[in-house]
Amino acid sequence: MMRSAPLLSALVALSMLPACSLQPLYAGGPQGAAGQVLGSVDVAPxxxxxxxxxxxxxxxxxxxxxxxxxxxxxxxxxxxxxxxEGFGLLGDDTIGRERRTLRARYQLVDTATDTIVLDATAGSDVGIDVVSSEYAVIAAEQTALERLAGEVADRVVTRLALMGRAAGEAGGE
Known part of the structure; x- marks a missing residue:
């Protein structure tokens, strides 16, 4: 009886999942509401x-x-x-750590009417250890920028997909 209690609890929890109304963000793939918006965006230089x-x-x-x-x-x-920016001063007044921050303010503009549909921000930051090798520090700074670019892009695209899904729900898709 004691062994079946966790199994019974799990089954009850699973039966309640459909009631939570979670829906996939990219439901319908490219033809879904989010996919339609994402597929119709041109990135300005x-x-x-x-x-x-x-x-x-x-x-x-x-x-x-x-x-x-x-x-x-x-x-x-x-x-x-x-x-x-450098921070984390060491005993000899040298910088021991840096923080690279990348922030983006982005606007989604409807090209037909030239109106701003979405105005938002996204950003991320990362810490970098400063070591004695200048080459290693420069490489770490560049790698951090590449990683931050991916993170910021992920946040922007997620926000655009959410906007597309909300518009699709409002439009009855």
């Missing part, structure tokens, strides 16, 4: 190395949801703030 990295990451993620129309209904304008 973003200046600088960080901009090039973020734009490429965004294009990679947005093309995965392409609806196949080839027509961009939206334009994504992104402004980046890439900051590298």
């Amino acid at each position: 973003i200046p600088g190395r960080a901009g090039w990295l973020v734009a490429n990451e965004l294009r990679d993620r947005l093309s995965a949801g392409e609806a196949g129309t080839g027509v961009a209904r939206y334009r994504l304008d992104v402004r980046l703030d890439d900051e590298l």
